[in-house]
Amino acid sequence: MKVTDGVYAYPWTNMMENNCNTYVLQGQGGLILVDPGLKRHVPALIEQVRKDGLNPDDIGFVMVTHAHPDHLDGAAWFMDRPVKMTMHKDEERFLESTGKEFFRMFGLEQPSYRIDVYTDEGDFSAAGIALKVLLTPGHSPGSVCLYWPEKETLITGDVVFCGSIGRTDFPGGSSPTLKKSIEAIAQLDAAYLLPGHNEIIEGKAEIKNNFDFIKRAFFSYL
Numbered sequence: 001m002k003v004t005d006g007v008y009a010y011p012w013t014n015m016m017e018n019n020c021n022t023y024v025l026q027g028q029g030g031l032i033l034v035d036p037g038l039k040r041h042v043p044a045l046i047e048q049v050r051k052d053g054l055n056p057d058d059i060g061f062v063m064v065t066h067a068h069p070d071h072l073d074g075a076a077w078f079m080d081r082p083v084k085m086t087m088h089k090d091e092e093r094f095l096e097s098t099g100k101e102f103f104r105m106f107g108l109e110q111p112s113y114r115i116d117v118y119t120d121e122g123d124f125s126a127a128g129i130a131l132k133v134l135l136t137p138g139h140s141p142g143s144v145c146l147y148w149p150e151k152e153t154l155i156t157g158d159v160v161f162c163g164s165i166g167r168t169d170f171p172g173g174s175s176p177t178l179k180k181s182i183e184a185i186a187q188l189d190a191a192y193l194l195p196g197h198n199e200i201i202e203g204k205a206e207i208k209n210n211f212d213f214i215k216r217a218f219f220s221y222l
């Protein structure tokens with residue numbers, strides 16, 4: 001579904017299964033797919049992308065906000081395809097240390113993945129799209145948010161949601177760190193907030209209200 005020019009959302013609405021929202025960004029040089037979700041759902045996801053008038057063969061980059069299985073598992077589907085996969089170095093470190101055990105907690109084997117490009121903090125240009133990467137640990141050690149200033153679009157992974165925040169009780173999680181990360185992304189000028197789960201938020205006032213609510217409801221516990 002189109003959110004705004006160049007920004008497409010594939011929200012996961014089936015509450016019976018844990019899978020993440022996927023986003024597709026369209027630039028002059030192709031498409032970026034963010035958070036492929038579970039591998040078994042990728043073919044249906046690709047169909048939805050096609051129905052939106054986009055060519056899935058134009059996906060040149062698969063970016064993961066963090067390496068939790070419900071976000072990363074589907075990267076395996078792209079292994080033999082000519083896409084570049086990105087992750088933050090700190091997340092790779094996490095995946096190589098506690099990752100295997102973590103995947104087992106979810107009843108999954110660690111999927112095959114590769115990292116072609118690290119998403120360091122700062123500017124990241126791909127497919128003709130100038131993104132800013134923010135390292136936002138707390139839910140996961142190398143979790144990143146992706147901000148596209150031109151479209152006032154912020155992809156938050158599992159840092160914040162509509163009316164909620166990411167869990168910090170998983171391995172590598174930290175409440176005080178999550179708080180700092182939320183404070184940092186609340187400063188950004190965003191008209192579209194695209195979280196890793198549940199509804200997206202449209203409108204600057206709505207996004208500000210959401211951050212204000214989160215600060216009131218959760219910050220004293222973090």
Ligand SMILES: [Zn+2]
Pocket residue numbers: 066068139140158
């Ligand atoms: Zn997660």
